Amino acid sequence: QKEVEQNSGPLSVPEGAIASLNCTYSDRGSQSFFWYRQYSGKSPELIMFIYSNGDKEDGRFTAQLNKASQYVSLLIRDSQPSDSATYLCAVNIHSGAGSYQLTFGKGTKLSVIP
């Protein structure tokens, strides 16, 4: 079973619409959850992080966490063409070596159509 799963997409939404990106994870003990945005050929850039159940809003972005369902999502309101990128879900998962490893999903490619 993969540790962090995302739909690879591509996900296409029209400009101005809400884009919804989803992620599930396998480790029930995980406490920290992150969304990164990666443009082609660039480094992952932190968008949001969330530690508690519920919603966390930052501008046009809302992260949602449901630990009981092991599910985390990212909503992008009023999507813009500049939001077109690959969105990576990352979860801190306890490793056998006694520390936490930030574990990534494969990413969801988002295309916002003008």
Added chain:
Amino acid sequence: EAGVTQFPSHSVIEKGQTVTLRCDPISGHDNLYWYRRVMGKEIKFLLHFVKESKQDESGMPNNRFLAERTGGTYSTLKVQPAELEDSGVYFCASSPTGTDSPLHFGNGTRLTVT
């Protein structure tokens, strides 16, 4: 504040040769991580330094990979001898003290082994 810097940005070497990648973390960040993305796969954890000590190296693929962080500042990752399957993008990331702080990524080194 300067971000995480990596050198070189690209490297093309032949199978059997040696390559050394360098990472300069954000000043003051005790945590330094190496990750790798092989084409078509998710970003995978390689290892984690806390200052100069290896906290977790469970992601290192084999003993052809050697990472060092002498003095707890910059880090190097040496691949010797390189194999074809080592091709990919190697990312370095850093974060302040603690395990839940978001990681800041460098732009990566694209390694091609021919």
